[in-house]
Amino acid sequence: MESCANIAIVGHVDHGKSTIIGRLLADTQSLPSGKLEQIKEFCKKKSRPFEYAFLLDALKNEQAQGITIDIARCFFETEKSKYLILDTPGHIEFLKNMVTGAANADAALLVIDAKEGIQENSKRHAYMLSMLNIKQLVVLVNKMDLIAYDEAVFNEIVEKYNRFLKNINLSAKMFIPVSGMQGDNIALQSPLLPWYRGSTVLQSLDQLEKPAPLISKPFRLPVQDIYKFTAGGDDRRIVTGRIESGQISIGDRLTFYPSGKSSYVKTLESFNTQINEQSHAPTPIGFTLTEQLYIKRGEVAVKSSDSKIHISSRLVVSLFWLGRQPLQLNKEYWLKIGTSKIKMSVEKIISVINAATLDYHQSKNTCINRHDVAECVICLNSPIACDFSHEHPVTSRFVIIDDYNIAGGGIIQKDLPNLAEKTLSQIRKRNILWIKSDISREERSLKYQHAPALIIVTGKKQANRQYFAKKIERALFNLNKKVYYLGIGNIIHGVDADINQQTRKTRHEHLRRFAEVLNILLDAGHIVVVTAIELDEKAVDLIKITTSCDKPYIVWMGASSEQSLNVNTCVEKEIKHPDTLNKVIKDFTHLC
Amino acid sequence: MDHLTDLENKSIYILREAYNQFKNLCMLWSIGKDSTVLLWLTRKAFFSHVPFPLVHIDTAYKIPEMIEYRDRLALKWNLSMIYGQNADALANKQTYPDGTLSRVECCRRLKSEALRHTLSGTGPRYRLNHISKKYELDSDLTPYTGVVVGVRSDEEGSRSKERYFSPRDMNHDWDIDDQPPEFWNQWKTDFAPNTHVRIHPLLDWTELDIWKYIKRERIETVSLYYDTGSGKRYRSLGCWPCTYPVESTAKTVNDIIKELETGKFSNIAERSGRAQDKEDEGGLETLRKEGYM
Numbered sequence: 001m002e003s004c005a006n007i008a009i010v011g012h013v014d015h016g017k018s019t020i021i022g023r024l025l026a027d028t029q030s031l032p033s034g035k036l037e038q039i040k041e042f043c044k045k046k047s048r049p050f051e052y053a054f055l056l057d058a059l060k061n062e063q064a065q066g067i068t069i070d071i072a073r074c075f076f077e078t079e080k081s082k083y084l085i086l087d088t089p090g091h092i093e094f095l096k097n098m099v100t101g102a103a104n105a106d107a108a109l110l111v112i113d114a115k116e117g118i119q120e121n122s123k124r125h126a127y128m129l130s131m132l133n134i135k136q137l138v139v140l141v142n143k144m145d146l147i148a149y150d151e152a153v154f155n156e157i158v159e160k161y162n163r164f165l166k167n168i169n170l171s172a173k174m175f176i177p178v179s180g181m182q183g184d185n186i187a188l189q190s191p192l193l194p195w196y197r198g199s200t201v202l203q204s205l206d207q208l209e210k211p212a213p214l215i216s217k218p219f220r221l222p223v224q225d226i227y228k229f230t231a232g233g234d235d236r237r238i239v240t241g242r243i244e245s246g247q248i249s250i251g252d253r254l255t256f257y258p259s260g261k262s263s264y265v266k267t268l269e270s271f272n273t274q275i276n277e278q279s280h281a282p283t284p285i286g287f288t289l290t291e292q293l294y295i296k297r298g299e300v301a302v303k304s305s306d307s308k309i310h311i312s313s314r315l316v317v318s319l320f321w322l323g324r325q326p327l328q329l330n331k332e333y334w335l336k337i338g339t340s341k342i343k344m345s346v347e348k349i350i351s352v353i354n355a356a357t358l359d360y361h362q363s364k365n366t367c368i369n370r371h372d373v374a375e376c377v378i379c380l381n382s383p384i385a386c387d388f389s390h391e392h393p394v395t396s397r398f399v400i401i402d403d404y405n406i407a408g409g410g411i412i413q414k415d416l417p418n419l420a421e422k423t424l425s426q427i428r429k430r431n432i433l434w435i436k437s438d439i440s441r442e443e444r445s446l447k448y449q450h451a452p453a454l455i456i457v458t459g460k461k462q463a464n465r466q467y468f469a470k471k472i473e474r475a476l477f478n479l480n481k482k483v484y485y486l487g488i489g490n491i492i493h494g495v496d497a498d499i500n501q502q503t504r505k506t507r508h509e510h511l512r513r514f515a516e517v518l519n520i521l522l523d524a525g526h527i528v529v530v531t532a533i534e535l536d537e538k539a540v541d542l543i544k545i546t547t548s549c550d551k552p553y554i555v556w557m558g559a560s561s562e563q564s565l566n567v568n569t570c571v572e573k574e575i576k577h578p579d580t581l582n583k584v585i586k587d588f589t590h591l592c
Numbered sequence: 593m594d595h596l597t598d599l600e601n602k603s604i605y606i607l608r609e610a611y612n613q614f615k616n617l618c619m620l621w622s623i624g625k626d627s628t629v630l631l632w633l634t635r636k637a638f639f640s641h642v643p644f645p646l647v648h649i650d651t652a653y654k655i656p657e658m659i660e661y662r663d664r665l666a667l668k669w670n671l672s673m674i675y676g677q678n679a680d681a682l683a684n685k686q687t688y689p690d691g692t693l694s695r696v697e698c699c700r701r702l703k704s705e706a707l708r709h710t711l712s713g714t715g716p717r718y719r720l721n722h723i724s725k726k727y728e729l730d731s732d733l734t735p736y737t738g739v740v741v742g743v744r745s746d747e748e749g750s751r752s753k754e755r756y757f758s759p760r761d762m763n764h765d766w767d768i769d770d771q772p773p774e775f776w777n778q779w780k781t782d783f784a785p786n787t788h789v790r791i792h793p794l795l796d797w798t799e800l801d802i803w804k805y806i807k808r809e810r811i812e813t814v815s816l817y818y819d820t821g822s823g824k825r826y827r828s829l830g831c832w833p834c835t836y837p838v839e840s841t842a843k844t845v846n847d848i849i850k851e852l853e854t855g856k857f858s859n860i861a862e863r864s865g866r867a868q869d870k871e872d873e874g875g876l877e878t879l880r881k882e883g884y885m
Contacts, residue, residue: 004595004796073745075798082595084796096773100755103775132775224605225612229641232670238639242605271640272809284605286639297612322773336778397776404782405772 011111012121013090019180022052027187107136218306219246222338247280257385260428292440298340312415319410326367337398444525459557515546603793613781614738627742651702653831673720676710
């Protein structure tokens with residue numbers, strides 16, 4: 001069976017997108033009978049002139065306003081192929097909906113009003129297409145009836161628009177003079193445009209190609225989830241994710257980044273299909289590994305024989321902003337790339353680009369406004385595995401979440417060095433070379449009746465950390481947990497005996513070694529209770545990355561106003577009261 | 593890659609994403625062909641398991657074969673099966689068949705309201721006990737934050753505006769005019785307290801795709817879709833007082849595919865046998881804004 005091509009129709013407001021689709025559906029007999037009559041009747045009742053656009057504007061409030069608010073989809077078939085047409089709004093207010101429609105497209109039809117000429121969104125939409133990596137573009141010069149089918153006007157628009165497209169690295173497959181209202185060159189060649197010998201819109205659709213899946217690119221698979229349906233009597237530990245590019249076979253060696261852990265593909269799993277020996281992009285697959293690795297959603301599986309992926313936490317990106325609130329410098333947002341989600345902030349705005357005029361201005365801005373396109377440096381709270389946009393179109397793009405919604409998107413151009421990178425590459429190397437036990441993490445958890453966990457007790461110098469941490473240890477011990485207390489001091493005089501007393505420079509190394517020791521204790525399956533003076537967010541991050549422990553339970557000893565990081569609980573008063581301890585134990589056991 | 597496999601791939605990816613991102617996830621199962629295909633896709637996505645509950649809104653006016661089929665599959669596939677119902681409206685005879693309400697008003701009470709209360713846990717949930725094979729009042733009334741629904745964009749106008757991940761506010765309302773963007777397979781998986789997200793893995797499927805997939809995968813469907821000698825069959829399933837069969841002698845899945853491909857129904861809307869759609873202009877849209885599936 002042939003596949004279905006997704007075509008987006010874009011362009012400035014009122015240039016006639018919906019009319020062209022309505023006409024295309026009507027002239028190819030793709031409408032349910034009575035639909036045309038029903039809309040004509042509706043217009044008569046409301047004493048409005050009939051428009052083909054109303055066919056698509058199925059929603060009440062849209063008909064009232066007369067503009068497309070959201071994307072509408074309609075299915076459409078020619079002898080050669082099936083199409084899903086995505087009508088997108090041309091009004092600037094609804095750019096987010098245009099992006100939603102166009103991002104799913106294999107190709108785009110861009111409509112320009114012959115009488116009004118090239119307008120702001122004729123350019124902005126093309127710019128968005130180039131950001132969205134939509135390479136196939138057909139330009140429809142509409143409303144030719146209003147300019148008496150004048151060839152010179154058409155040619156002028158072609159020339160001007162081609163010049164613009166060249167600047168944004170896009171090229172049009174063809175320009176077609178049409179009239180949606182009159183049906184010229186939509187499904188049928190128009191006798192009123194004898195000077196035009198090219199395709200009609202209908203013919204142009206059949207000349208578009210569905211972009212081939214990225215099979216020849218290096219293997220990339222962002223881990224989506226890890227399943228173990230033990231309750232359903234299933235012992236398989238299945239790693240899932242979609243192959244974004246390349247192919248995979250049983251026996252391939254995979255490395256997961258950023259952790260650097262590595263193993264071999266044992267089986268490819270599926271339900272109600274034949275047994276597979278291999279698979280390729282863009283299939284969502286499930287597989288088991290020869291070793292029980294502890295890997296997490298968000299890591300990217302790369303074939304050890306393929307080209308390397310970048311691991312970075314400081315990136316130069318191009319992005320577009322759709323959020324109602326401007327994108328602020330140094331404010332915390334969430335970034336989603338592939339299947340990972342990390343906190344981020346904008347460190348620097350390099351330039352803001354006017355998508356319609358292509359004017360770059362070096363920016364002293366502290367924010368990026370709605371519908372702006374910008375180049376900037378972003379900083380991530382922890383490193384991600386990614387490609388750059390010139391290397392890979394899929395694993396180089398991300399979205400930004402603000403106030404629970406996707407508010408922007410962008411592509412990664414390159415990375416910048418980050419201080420912690422050296423530590424991270426050490427950790428990766430350690431993970432790659434780690435000699436694994438035959439006993440898995442799950443087996444240990446099953447035996448000990450709990451997963452490994454980390455409790456950090458921190459606070460100001462004078463706070464009673466050690467007293468409280470030992471109380472926690474005792475309480476958990478009494479609950480039959482495999483628990484161990486470790487103060488940072490125990491490390492300083494032993495493991496750290498070769499480094500000098502605390503200076504700013506050595507503090508990082510102290511912490512790093514401390515975290516490495518914790519990693520061993522956690523790998524052994526323990527709940528570890530540690531104390532350290534006044535840890536900040538950065539120090540906790542280092543511990544998290546070194547130990548692969550995402551969510552340490554953090555107790556701050558002292559007033560909540562003093563704390564320098566996000567904590568689970570603050571203990572200020574009545575430290576010795578049993579209720580204080582009980583509350584912490586209850587809260588911790590509830591979370592784990 | 594063929595079209596059905598493309599569609600299957602995308603739906604599976606969406607289902608796995610929903611399962612990962614929503615702690616309290618459920619799937620609406622109307623017993624119809626679409627949501628049954630969705631249930632099958634779930635088994636594919638999770639390697640034969642169905643790791644979240646299935647919710648059916650039982651109006652008490654469903655065609656009996658539908659309930660029999662639901663419980664048979666639930667036992668066979670070991671489904672965590674839950675149904676909800678607007679017991680008040682039924683007890684007070686506030687329904688269309690009782691002659692007290694219009695069709696649309698009846699849908700609102702028996703479906704929209706029952707759904708809203710079942711999802712938010714403010715109404716009773718009845719869970720199938722696999723040992724006694726009976727439904728029991730469920731003690732778990734945690735609100736669902738993610739709800740997987742089998743709507744398709746070609747069904748009727750308002751559904752063509754849906755997102756794959758579509759937010760609903762505190763009152764379960766759908767703000768069609770201001771939906772969040774979704775692109776690059778990144779969807780709305782973050783949500784404010786007391787709101788929830790509807791997830792639509794079948795958005796790109798057509799009626800014909802559904803039947804072709806049922807054939808390819810040999811999925812068991814409810815007998816009402818086939819002519820058993822009367823020269824009639826159902827094309828869309830609902831409550832018996834408001835759902836009419838179509839003239840058709842299609843006795844098998846192959847017959848139905850042939851019927852759709854030859855264009856027998858190309859001029860008749862799929863839901864034309866559903867009387868509530870016709871009561872007011874845009875009636876279904878009004879219901880959908882209020883939470884109707």
